[in-house]
Amino acid sequence: MHFEYSKRTQEMLERVRAFMDEHIYPNEARYEEESGGPDRWKIIEVIEELKPKARAAGLWNMFVPPTHGGTPVHHFEFEGTPLTNLEYAPIAEEFGRVGWSSEVFNCSAPDTGNMEVLARYGNHEQQQQWLVPLSKGEIRSAFLMTEPAVASSDATNIETSIRRDGDEYVINGRKWWSSGVGDPRCKIAIVMGKTDTSAPKHIQQSQILMPMDAPGITKVRPLHVFGYDDAPHGHYEVLMENVRVPAANIIFGEGRGFEIAQGRLGPGRIHHCMRSIGAAERALEKMVKRLKSRVAFGRPVADQGVWHERIANARIDIEQARLLCLKAAYMMDTVGNKEAKALIAMIKVVAPNVSTRVLDMAIQAHGGGGVCQDYGLASSYAGQRTLRLADGPDEVHRVTIAKEELKRYN
Structure with a gap:
């Protein structure tokens, strides 16, 4: 290799x-x-x-x-x-x-x-x-999928209604963790909802383009992540009441929403994981520099054995995560997202867990400075911890991994 x-x-x-x-x-x-x-x-x-x-x-x-x-x-x-x-x-x-x-x-x-x-x-x-x-980077966009009223880790639970009415679709529902809505340049959102509740459960959903200036859209509130509002980008709770959009705004046809979501989330998940490894690498760098610059109890903190163990564990975790991420990326390129779904699920579990562990150690090394705004570690930790939920929680990805493993022995 x-x-x-x-x-x-x-x-x-x-x-x-x-x-x-x-x-x-x-x-x-x-x-x-x-x-x-x-x-x-x-x-x-x-x-x-x-x-x-x-x-x-x-x-x-x-x-x-x-x-x-x-x-x-x-x-x-x-x-x-x-x-x-x-x-x-x-x-x-x-x-x-x-x-x-x-x-x-x-x-x-x-x-x-x-x-x-x-x-x-x-x-x-x-x-x-x-x-x-x-x-061209002239506008920004949002993605509205998760809902507060249902367990959205199972996307078939989504309740937002997308109803055909002549030459328009009428959208009704409440979303949250709507990424990008707070940005003043956000002009368009992709909304996932149900167009046919009588269809088999995986073809009830559709995705539609919703201009953010359409009547009936209420930006209810920005959601905080461990106290951070993530402005100016942010995550919002959004209420849609009889929002009318042209029928031509449906993406790929009715009933294709779940299929589109799976195609979208594969690359999105691995992009997050790639960035998570970078966040962990930067945290380790800050941790080592801090340990070498501070003296406690008469000797540099970097000389104390407990930190040798933590530095070593951080380096091992990062290297392992990077190799798994590269393998998942390689498989996506060579056999496609569907065939690589177990590896995508694996790295989606591993990378955020690694980054939060390394960031936690880096915060500890910085003492009080680690939890304030001066070193960027607290906000980075909040973002990385959230990734254990975003694009599917750890538990759902572990189910995917287990099912793929069980298939090998049929």
Whole structure:
């Protein structure tokens, strides 16, 4: 087996790291300053300033793989540099070192998943109206799937109604953890709901494009994550009351919602995992630097045995997670998302658990500083801990893994 990155991957990785060193890390403090204040739901100037630089550097829309298992992903020509999942994995890991950086490269959720949905399942008109401006970074989008009234880990429970009425669909329902709704540039949402409750349970659902300025949409409240509101992007509770959208806004036809969701969530899950590894790597770096700079009880903290064990465990965990992530990405590229679903489930369990463990150790190493805003560890921990629920909780992914294992012995 060959564990080194390809020549193309290494070249792209060097370019991304150079961009991060020149433009991202020096602007972390500026981002924190601009994202603070009483008006937090706003466009962050530093990100908008850096986007043209990333585009000019050819570091744009890198998340779009040319194929999944040999099947073309889309028939829409994206501006940018499409990479395979295996090539994109170390790139996304670099983005994970700074939570907001992926937006600079137009590689941030939920836009990435929504762009893949439109590219793979949208028609020409839908692509021209929404995919083109999304791919150029001119607008942002949201994804509305999870609901507060049901156990949304089972997507067949979703109750939002999408009812046909002549040349329109009428949407009624309540969603939460609606990623992206708080961003002032959010112009379009993909909503999952039921068009036919009498159909077999996996073809009751459909997905539809809902313009965010449509009458009947109420942004109820932003949801906090361990006290963080995640502005300006955020996660919202959204109420939809008799929201009317053109019938042409249905994606891929009625009853295809579950199929689209599975196609969307595979890449989305592994992108999160790639970034989780980067978050863990950055946390380990901060932890080691902190331990080497502090003296307690007459000697450097880094010399104390308990920290040797923790550093070693962190490095072992990260290396194992990275290899599993790369294997999952490779399988997605070579045999497709469906055949790779067990590996995607495995890394979705492993990566957030590893990142939260490493971040917890890094917080401990920083003492009181670890839980305040000065080192970025507390907010990173909140985000990584949430990933054990986002895109399916650990328990659901473990069921997938177990079922695939049991099939081997039929």
